Amino acid sequence: MSIQDIIEGKKQWRAHVARVKALPPDYQIVYKEMQKYLFKVGPVSLSDGPLLPGILDFFEEGVAEGKGVLELIGTDVAAFCDDLIKDSPTYADAYQEAISGEPGAARK
Template identity: 30%
Template sequence: MSGDEKSGFLMKVIGPRKRWRAYKARVKELPESYRTAVEAIERYLMHFVPTDEDSSASMFDDLADLFEQAAVNGTPIREIVGEDPVEFAGAFAQNYSEGGYVPARARKQLTDDIERAAGNETGKEDKTV
């Protein structure tokens, strides 16, 4: 392997890892309910929305951007994802996705996780997350 090939290979391995670590650090800084929502959406997208490395990195960066801005503005989670988090995730991923099938169990898990993150209808957040 020549120096250029080695360098290109390392950038493919290290670049995505660095970007992923930076994304995870950003998510960790979010308020708990926003972090819980992002992690639920992230889990859903990672397992059920096929993308290439660049699309995936961009998708997660954009997800962090969205929730960071919402946290700064005090936007409730339900205003971000709506009443159907599966629909939100599908629409969000549409610009990054190469297609795919999402099992019903995964859709229910995402819906349940967002429900916990958003709290109940009275506006109280569930602190047991």
């Protein structure tokens, strides 16, 4: 990874954060809770994948339609997040494979 890649990544992240800050307060709270949850249990490809920008797009559409955030995702934020990542390998899955000795497990 070059310095230019790091700088570009930071620019993209700052633009993403600015979009989050432009959301109404209730959307911001729920987004930040989702982000915390996904960073803890989320998919391996979370940092460079389309999941967080996709959630932000979904939220922006909800704001434009005048819907409340809980109308979009329901009252169980964790369940909503789990549905989003149900088919994605997570760090927990990779760890389970590594300790169980299953074929295809990453070994160091």
